[in-house]
Amino acid sequence: MSSRSPVVQRADFKVLRPMQTRWMDNDHYGHVNNVAYYSYFDSAVNGYLMEATSSDTRELSAIGIVAETSCRFVKEISFPDLLHIGLRLEKLGNSSVIYELAVFRGxxxxxxxxGRFVHVYVDAKTRRPVPIPPVIRSALEKL
Structure with missing residues (x-):
């Protein structure tokens, strides 16, 4: 049995969000620094949710708080690469969602x-877990 993970393909994702690398994303070694990937993931998830719900998700009574992220780096990217961030669901729970993300260069x-990105939905005021709002759940089910 191989210890290598299967290759993740662009065709595995129904939703691809365009993203442009920025000059400041590069580090001293000439490639995008690891911290920038998390910004791409956050922008892809929240951009999708705002577009799919036709609402400003920051204004809902329940908000998604990032509880966990991870990233496995496969190939270098650099400025000025145009990227596409693939977005799909690993799991949709009652108050949380786990996204699978992938960065595709050109x-x-x-x-x-x-990448992996976990949102836990909490009440915007109390910060206690609550069910995923119906408008968000509807958008997530399309993934």
Whole structure:
């Protein structure tokens, strides 16, 4: 049995969000620094939710708080690469959702990075867990 993970393909994702690398994303080694990937993931998830719900999700009574993130780096990306961030669901629970994300450089069919992003929905005032709002759940079910 191989210890290598299967290759993640662009075709595995129904939703691809465009993202442009920025000059400041590069580090001293000439490639995008690891911290920038988390910004791409956050922007892709929240951009999708706002577009799919036609609402400003920051104004809902329940908000998604990031509880966990991870990223596996496969191939370098750099400025000025145009990226596409693939977005799909690993699990949709009552008050949380786990996203699988992938970074695709240009027209590449194989991912440059694979990520995981967990949102837990909490009451905007008390910060206590609550069910995922129906408008958000509806958008998530399309993934």
């Amino acid at each position: 027209a590449d069919t194989e991912a440059s990075a694979i």
